[in-house]
Amino acid sequence: MAIVRTRAQWIMLAVFFVFLIAFPYFSGRYWTGIFSLTGIILIAVFGLHITTGLCGQINLGQTAFMAVGAYTSAVLTTKLGLPFLVALPCAGIMAGMVGLVFGAPSLKIKGFYLAMSTLAAQFIIVWIILHTKFLGAAIGMSVPYASIGGFVFNTDTKMYYLIIALALIAGLTALNLTRTRAGRAFTAIRDNDLAAEVMGINLFYYKLLAFFIGCFYAGIAGSLWAHYFRYIQPLMFTLKDSVWYLGMLVIGGVGSTLGAVLGTVSVSLLNNWLAPLFSDFLTKTFDLVRANVAYPMGAILFALVIIFFLIKEPRGLAHRWQILKASYRLWPYAY
Numbered sequence: 180m181a182i183v184r185t186r187a188q189w190i191m192l193a194v195f196f197v198f199l200i201a202f203p204y205f206s207g208r209y210w211t212g213i214f215s216l217t218g219i220i221l222i223a224v225f226g227l228h229i230t231t232g233l234c235g236q237i238n239l240g241q242t243a244f245m246a247v248g249a250y251t252s253a254v255l256t257t258k259l260g261l262p263f264l265v266a267l268p269c270a271g272i273m274a275g276m277v278g279l280v281f282g283a284p285s286l287k288i289k290g291f292y293l294a295m296s297t298l299a300a301q302f303i304i305v306w307i308i309l310h311t312k313f314l315g316a317a318i319g320m321s322v323p324y325a326s327i328g329g330f331v332f333n334t335d336t337k338m339y340y341l342i343i344a345l346a347l348i349a350g351l352t353a354l355n356l357t358r359t360r361a362g363r364a365f366t367a368i369r370d371n372d373l374a375a376e377v378m379g380i381n382l383f384y385y386k387l388l389a390f391f392i393g394c395f396y397a398g399i400a401g402s403l404w405a406h407y408f409r410y411i412q413p414l415m416f417t418l419k420d421s422v423w424y425l426g427m428l429v430i431g432g433v434g435s436t437l438g439a440v441l442g443t444v445s446v447s448l449l450n451n452w453l454a455p456l457f458s459d460f461l462t463k464t465f466d467l468v469r470a471n472v473a474y475p476m477g478a479i480l481f482a483l484v485i486i487f488f489l490i491k492e493p494r495g496l497a498h499r500w501q502i503l504k505a506s507y508r509l510w511p512y513a514y
Contacts, residue, residue, distance in 0.1 A: 222345065222396055226244075227439075228436060229392050229396070235289075236282065238297045242417060243303075243421070244398060246413065247273055247274040250320070251401075253320045254314070272395065278390045286383045320411055322410060361385065428495075429488055432494055438498075
């Protein structure tokens with residue numbers, strides 16, 4: 180049952196950690212920032228993986244729950260003067276509690292109808308923040324630097340290490356959750372909720388638990404988002420991003436923790452590396468204005484990739500990785 184089983188895997192893991200630690204020193208400020216944002220998004224996608232990938236409860240409001248976490252952390256640190264280490268878990272808990280409210284209909288509805296319920300969260304939460312003066316309304320709020328004890332995370336490199344550390348903890352927790360009693364109950368509900376109920380699984384309890392954990396992750400990601408940008412505004416948390424997070428799960432592989440990682444990193448590279456290359460190519464070839472090409476190109480490429488994976492590889496990159504590993508173990512024997 181060990182996650183890392185062989186010597187080769189331990190060596191690869193050690194190389195991976197060395198790469199993460201050394202990354203800011205050879206990548207430059209731009210890519211350090213990109214990887215920091217990718218780490219924040221990855222935590223939110225881990226939460227979506229638990230709610231949607233494991234338990235089968237579609238959530239189209241993940242960024243709204245990120246907003247709850249971001250504003251909770253901002254209020255606790257800015258207006259109440261509480262330390263970051265207190266604000267961070269409180270942001271997750273508050274987002275989880277709000278998630279319970281919008282996850283409650285999951286006992287009676289599922290599929291498309293549940294998606295509509297969580298879609299309502301996206302608009303209701305953002306509307307409430309926009310019309311609450313205490314939260315800064317449309318103007319937004321300034322957020323202080325994150326700090327632990329006397330150590331202040333006041334540079335991009337310091338925030339990178341904080342975000343990556345929390346992303347690793349979140350990923351390990353999500354991976355181990357799949358092997359717990361709750362994780363197996365989530366999988367049973369996802370595969371066939373009627374059969375799960377006949378087996379004695381409390382559907383309402385475990386569906387709400389999945390929503391709470393998934394939204395807790397979103398709250399943690401929202402808190403990091405607020406302290407990374409040091410400013411939050413309601414329109415930062417859009418429906419488009421919630422849909423993109425679901426797309427990351429599809430590309431990586433629904434129901435797989437590794438798939439959440441592969442999907443998030445792949446889309447981040449697609450949006451920040453491949454899309455600009457295509458934008459420059461179109462700009463030079465057809466004499467277009469780059470500003471009119473750059474944003475649509477990212478969305479178009481993302482849509483094409485989603486369509487490709489839905490048709491050619493519906494189980495995502497994680498399934499393709501499993502096939503490659505199996506082929507490597509069996510080589511050179513085809514059977």
